[in-house]
Structures are given as C-alpha cells and as structure tokens.
Amino acid sequence: MKRFDLRHLHNDFLPRLQELLAQSEIGEVSFFLFEVDVFENTHKASLSAQECGAQILNSIRFNERDWTLIVRKVQNVSLIQNAQSCEVVK
Numbered sequence: 001m002k003r004f005d006l007r008h009l010h011n012d013f014l015p016r017l018q019e020l021l022a023q024s025e026i027g028e029v030s031f032f033l034f035e036v037d038v039f040e041n042t043h044k045a046s047l048s049a050q051e052c053g054a055q056i057l058n059s060i061r062f063n064e065r066d067w068t069l070i071v072r073k074v075q076n077v078s079l080i081q082n083a084q085s086c087e088v089v090k
Contacts, residue, residue, distance in 0.1 A: 006034040007066060011041060014048055021052040024073045030054070032069040033062065045069050 004020055006013040013034045024030055036042060046056055046069065054071035062068045 001029040001031055003031040004033070006032055010035055011037050013041075014044060017045060018048055018052055021049060021054055021071070021073065024054075026073050026075045029057065029070065029072045032071070034067055034069070035065055036061070036067045042067050042069075 002024070004017075006016055009016055017032055017034075020030065020032075032045070034041070034045065042059065045067075046059055049056060049069065049071045053073055055074045056069070056071055058068070058070040060068055
C-alpha cells in the first residue's frame with residue numbers, strides 16, 4: 001500500500017491524483033489524503049479514480065478538514081479502457 005498526502009495542493013489535487021494512479025501497478029492499493037475545501041471534490045476524486053482504472057475500497061472523512069480515498073488498481077477490461085482515456089488535467 002502506498003500513501004499519498006495531497007493536502008498541500010488544496011483544491012488542485014485531481015491532476016496529481018490522476019498522475020499517481022496512471023503510474024500505479026495492477027492490484028496496487030493507494031491511500032490518498034486530501035483537503036475538503038469544497039465537499040464536491042470528494043465525488044470528483046472518486047469519479048476520477050474510477051476513470052483511471054481504480055476500484056474504490058473506501059472513502060471517508062479523516063477529520064474535520066481532510067478526506068481519505070483508498071483505491072486499488074484493477075485489471076478489468078472496461079476499467080482499463082477508461083484508464084487509457086484518462087488524461088491528466090493541466
């Protein structure tokens with residue numbers, strides 16, 4: 001399991017999350033920690049992870065400001081096709 005702290009990126013963490021997921025191996029579990037300045041970012045993070053070929057294992061509030069997203073890169077044809085179309089937003 002790899003842990004990534006994206007809190008320092010505030011609301012601009014999605015491109016880095018996508019980049020890290022694109023680099024992860026099939027079956028690898030990743031733990032992302034990010035700030036929830038705007039609650040809608042939790043939904044965006046989950047959708048972005050799924051589009052990059054990851055299965056959501058857990059998504060919970062860590063404390064009053066922070067959120068954790070735990071995902072596993074999966075080997076599934078439909079998810080792999082989505083991962084290939086996953087582009088890092090700049």
